[in-house]
Amino acid sequence: MKKIAVIYKSKYGATGRYARWLAEELGAELFEKSQVPASALGEFDLILYGGGVYAGELRGVKFLYKSRCRNIVLFTVGLEDPEKISYAHMEEKIHNTKGLERSKIFHLRGAMDFNRLQWLDKKIIGWVMKGQKNPTEMAEVETMIAPENKIDFVKKEKLAPIIEYVKNENNW
Numbered sequence: 001m002k003k004i005a006v007i008y009k010s011k012y013g014a015t016g017r018y019a020r021w022l023a024e025e026l027g028a029e030l031f032e033k034s035q036v037p038a039s040a041l042g043e044f045d046l047i048l049y050g051g052g053v054y055a056g057e058l059r060g061v062k063f064l065y066k067s068r069c070r071n072i073v074l075f076t077v078g079l080e081d082p083e084k085i086s087y088a089h090m091e092e093k094i095h096n097t098k099g100l101e102r103s104k105i106f107h108l109r110g111a112m113d114f115n116r117l118q119w120l121d122k123k124i125i126g127w128v129m130k131g132q133k134n135p136t137e138m139a140e141v142e143t144m145i146a147p148e149n150k151i152d153f154v155k156k157e158k159l160a161p162i163i164e165y166v167k168n169e170n171n172w
């Protein structure tokens with residue numbers, strides 16, 4: 001039996017929901033990033049790491065350079081639709097990071113409850129959204145910014161490609 005770890009960092013919970021489902025489906029050990037002992041990083045045959053996308057970056061991913069395991073699957077959780085935007089810049093940056101050269105990357109959509117954001121995050125989102133020009137994105141954004149509204153794209157089914165990838169050990 002291969003040993004698999006799912007590690008995540010989630011500011012508002014969306015990545016955490018995906019990480020728990022993934023760990024369950026794969027029979028993997030689940031860790032919140034701040035709680036994974038450095039010594040444990042050498043024990044796994046495969047590490048999956050998930051984090052929220054903040055300002056175009058995958059949050060918290062760099063610590064993986066410490067890992068002795070070089071089979072790494074990353075999943076990003078952002079609000080933007082991965083079918084409509086390019087993640088090439090982020091992927092290039094990740095693949096240029098020590099230890100992550102060979103990592104496989106998946107992109108998932110997250111959630112946002114505008115009223116629950118910390119005040120600085122609220123301000124940043126307000127500024128970002130004013131700069132959006134694409135009408136489809138604008139519609140989503142207006143829903144999000146309207147006071148009582150939230151947006152939630154988190155769905156268990158979206159994990160299917162990751163589960164399929166991991167279950168075929170020839171992939172890694």
Ligand SMILES: Cc1cc2nc3c(=O)[nH]c(=O)nc-3n(C[C@H](O)[C@H](O)[C@H](O)COP(=O)(O)O)c2cc1C
Binds near residue numbers: 011014120121125
């Ligand atoms: C300050 C801020 C910046 C964000 N930047 C991006 C971004 O660049 N691209 C994106 O797709 N989503 C962005 N988001 C949306 C988050 O990625 C989304 O809410 C995600 O579900 C967060 O995951 P978490 O709850 O696990 O932290 C941003 C959210 C905040 C609050």
